[in-house]
Amino acid sequence: MNELVWPGFILSILTILVLSRWHLGFSLFAASLVLAYFTMAPDDFWGVGTDTFTDIGILFLALAVALIPMIGGIMEASGQMKSLVNNLRIRRRAFLGISPALVGMLPMPGGALLSAPLVRRGGEGVRGDTKVALNVWFRHVIYLVYPLSTALIVATYLAGLGVYEVIPYLFPFFAFTILIGYLFFLREAEGRISGPEPFSRKGLFIPLGVLMAAPIFDFILFRGIGVPIRESALVTGVMISLVLAYYFSRLPASKVSVVAKKMKPWNFGLIILGMFLFLGVFLRSGVPELIASLDLSAVGLCVGFGFLLGLVTGRIQVPASIIIPIYLGTTGLGAMAPLHFAICYISIFMGYLISPVHPCISVSLEYFRVDLKAFLKKIVPPALIILIVALALALVFM
Numbered sequence: 001m002n003e004l005v006w007p008g009f010i011l012s013i014l015t016i017l018v019l020s021r022w023h024l025g026f027s028l029f030a031a032s033l034v035l036a037y038f039t040m041a042p043d044d045f046w047g048v049g050t051d052t053f054t055d056i057g058i059l060f061l062a063l064a065v066a067l068i069p070m071i072g073g074i075m076e077a078s079g080q081m082k083s084l085v086n087n088l089r090i091r092r093r094a095f096l097g098i099s100p101a102l103v104g105m106l107p108m109p110g111g112a113l114l115s116a117p118l119v120r121r122g123g124e125g126v127r128g129d130t131k132v133a134l135n136v137w138f139r140h141v142i143y144l145v146y147p148l149s150t151a152l153i154v155a156t157y158l159a160g161l162g163v164y165e166v167i168p169y170l171f172p173f174f175a176f177t178i179l180i181g182y183l184f185f186l187r188e189a190e191g192r193i194s195g196p197e198p199f200s201r202k203g204l205f206i207p208l209g210v211l212m213a214a215p216i217f218d219f220i221l222f223r224g225i226g227v228p229i230r231e232s233a234l235v236t237g238v239m240i241s242l243v244l245a246y247y248f249s250r251l252p253a254s255k256v257s258v259v260a261k262k263m264k265p266w267n268f269g270l271i272i273l274g275m276f277l278f279l280g281v282f283l284r285s286g287v288p289e290l291i292a293s294l295d296l297s298a299v300g301l302c303v304g305f306g307f308l309l310g311l312v313t314g315r316i317q318v319p320a321s322i323i324i325p326i327y328l329g330t331t332g333l334g335a336m337a338p339l340h341f342a343i344c345y346i347s348i349f350m351g352y353l354i355s356p357v358h359p360c361i362s363v364s365l366e367y368f369r370v371d372l373k374a375f376l377k378k379i380v381p382p383a384l385i386i387l388i389v390a391l392a393l394a395l396v397f398m
Helices: 002-019 024-039 042-053 056-078 080-086 092-104 111-122 128-144 150-158 163-184 201-225 230-249 253-263 265-284 287-293 298-313 317-331 338-353 359-368 372-397
Strands: none
Touching: 002 024, 002 287, 002 317, 024 042, 024 265, 024 317, 042 056, 042 265, 056 080, 056 150, 056 201, 056 230, 056 253, 056 265, 080 092, 080 201, 080 230, 092 111, 092 128, 092 163, 111 128, 111 359, 128 150, 128 163, 128 338, 128 359, 128 372, 150 163, 150 265, 150 317, 150 338, 163 338, 163 372, 201 230, 265 287, 265 317, 287 317, 298 317, 298 338, 298 372, 317 338, 338 372, 359 372
8 A cells, every 4th residue: 555655644734724714623524534545444444443442541631612602602602801991090001912812712602803902002103013913912922831832732642741841942933933923013102001990800810710720720630649641630720721711700500501612622632632642543554654754844844844834834733744754654763752843833823823724814914904915014124033933943953
C-alpha cells in the first residue's frame, strides 16, 4: 500500500480543508476514513477507533471542551458578562483592550458581535478600521495564554505537552502581541470609561470569579494535588465554573436547554474525538515515515506552513492537527519542545488572526461598516512583525 500513502494523505488534508468550513468535527472523521482507506486494513482502523474512544484521557478532554461553551452561554444569557464589563472602571485604552479579551475567554458563537458594542462604546473618536482591528486583535490574543482556550488545550495535547508547561514560553509572545497592539491600535484612544450604572463590586467580582474558577481548580488539582488522570482536573474545574455560572445566573432550568441549542456543546466534543481519531490513523498510516524521509525543514513547516494554513483555514485547530503530527513524525520525538511549540503556535495564530475567512473578522467588518481592504492594511503590518520575530527565533532555536 506504500504507493497509496501519499494520495491518501493529500486527499485527507483536502477533506479537512474543504469540509471544515461546514463542520470541523465531521471533517476530521471523514479525513480519518479517507486516510485509513488508502493506508490500512479495516481491522487496523477498527483498532485505532477502539483505542481512541476508550482512552479515558481523550474522553475527559472531549467532555471538558464540550462544557466550556456552556459556561459562556449561561453567562451571556444571564447578563453576567455584560455586568463584568460594565463594572470595569479603567482608562479607555485599557477598556478597549480588556473588554474584548474578557468576552473572548469563552468560546461563544458570534462572540465578536458581543464585544463589538463594547469597542464601539469605548472607541468614540477612533477610526472604524481601528475599531475592527481592536475587536479582532484583543478578543483573540488571550488565546495565547488562557488555560481554558480550546485551541490551546487541543494543540498542547497533540504535541504531547501540558498547557501549563507551554504558557511560560507563550507568555513573551503574548506580552509582545499586547505591546504591538497598543502601538498600532490603542494609542488613538484617550480618556476614561464610565459605566452606565453605579459601580457594583458584586457585578465585577462574581462573574470574574466564575471565569477564573475553572483554571484555578484545574491548576490546584493538577499541579498541587497531582490527580492521576490529568484531564480529570480540567473536567472538575470546568464543572465547578459551570455550576457557579448557573447558580449566579438565576436562570430557570428550561432556559439551559435553550442555551445548549444555541451553543451546541456536542460539536466541540466531536471535534476532540475526530481530531484524535485522525491523529491515531495518521501515526499508523506510514505517512510519518515517508515525511521523515523528505528531511523537511522544521522552520518551514512550523512557521511558513503554519502561518499559511492559519491564513487559509481561519482556524487554529485545523492547522495544529495537521502540522504537529507531521512535526512529530519528521523528528521521531514523542513530544514537541515547548519553545518549538510556542513558535509553531504563534505562527498559526497570526495567520488565523488576519484570515479573511475568519468569521470574527467578517462580522466585525459588517458591524463597523468597514471595507476588508482597509482592515487588512491596518492589521497585516503588526501581524507580520510578530511573524518575523517568530521566524527569527525559529532560525536560531529550531
